[in-house]
Amino acid sequence: MFIQNAIPSRLWEYLIATVLIILAPGPSVLFTIARAIAWGRLAAIATVIGNAFGMFLVSVFVAVGLGPVLQRSQLLYNAIQWAGGAYLIYLGYTAIAASKIDAQDMQKSSGSKPSFFTSVRNGFWVGVLNPKSVVFFAAILPQFIDQQKSNVTAQLLLMGAIFAIVALISDGTYGLLAGTVRQWLSGDVKRLIFMRLTGGIVMIGLGFFTILAAVLA
Numbered sequence: 649m650f651i652q653n654a655i656p657s658r659l660w661e662y663l664i665a666t667v668l669i670i671l672a673p674g675p676s677v678l679f680t681i682a683r684a685i686a687w688g689r690l691a692a693i694a695t696v697i698g699n700a701f702g703m704f705l706v707s708v709f710v711a712v713g714l715g716p717v718l719q720r721s722q723l724l725y726n727a728i729q730w731a732g733g734a735y736l737i738y739l740g741y742t743a744i745a746a747s748k749i750d751a752q753d754m755q756k757s758s759g760s761k762p763s764f765f766t767s768v769r770n771g772f773w774v775g776v777l778n779p780k781s782v783v784f785f786a787a788i789l790p791q792f793i794d795q796q797k798s799n800v801t802a803q804l805l806l807m808g809a810i811f812a813i814v815a816l817i818s819d820g821t822y823g824l825l826a827g828t829v830r831q832w833l834s835g836d837v838k839r840l841i842f843m844r845l846t847g848g849i850v851m852i853g854l855g856f857f858t859i860l861a862a863v864l865a
Contacts, residue, residue: 654802662792665854666811669784670818672850676703676781679774680819681840683767684826692823694767695774700816702775707808710785711801735783736855743848747841784811788854791861 656662676699684692762770775781785808793803 654799654806656792656794656797656803656807658792658794659807662789662807663810663814665788665792666807666814667818668850669788669854670811670815672846672848672854676771676774676778676815677819677822679771680823681826684823687762689824689827690764691762691767692827693820694764695771696816696819696823698768698771698773699775699778699819700771700812701768702772703778703781703815704775704808704812706776706778706781707785707789707811708805710782710789711804711808730859731787733787733855733858735787736858737852738855739783740848740851740853740855743851744845747845747848748837781811788858791858 680692680695680699683695785804789804789807792807793800797803
């Protein structure tokens with residue numbers, strides 16, 4: 649019974665939304681690619697591992713804090729979706745506006761190569777402080793839960809764990825590819841700008857989708 653309560657009925661829809669937002673190059677992906685360009689694949693993978701742990705920790709705090717409240721308040725449930733959708737649109741806009749600066753920053757490297765554990769630690773803090781993760785957990789996750797089930801917190805925890813695992817796989821792939829073609833990727837800033845623009849457009853689209861879901865609810 650507990651396992652059934654922890655699995656939302658719209659799990660497949662949630663997986664699609666998770667893949668879309670993770671594939672959109674945000675702070676964690678940009679940081680991973682920058683590490684790959686500067687120091688290679690091992691540093692990038694270590695960064696991704698730390699980042700996944702950081703994001704999962706955020707999901708735990710959101711689940712424990714929001715779960716009981718969302719189960720009782722439809723008004724707050726809708727308000728969080730509106731606020732989260734608006735913030736995703738804002739993040740997408742700023743990503744597009746700063747795409748050139750972000751791309752140039754990714755080409756820079758300074759200092760000596762960090763150790764594996766230092767890269768894990770740095771990635772962890774990027775994951776904890778990543779606004780895209782916070783917004784996703786607080787605003788996107790709630791629309792996929794089943795409020796009629798008795799354990800909303802368990803549903804949020806499960807979806808948070810899924811998000812972290814998908815991010816580990818996706819960001820790890822970004823890191824491996826970037827580390828493999830690091831010279832090609834850093835050779836033309838336009839490639840990095842295009843990647844950042846694409847991420848911004850996806851985030852704006854998800855923001856509008858979230859607001860639309862709140863309107864139609």
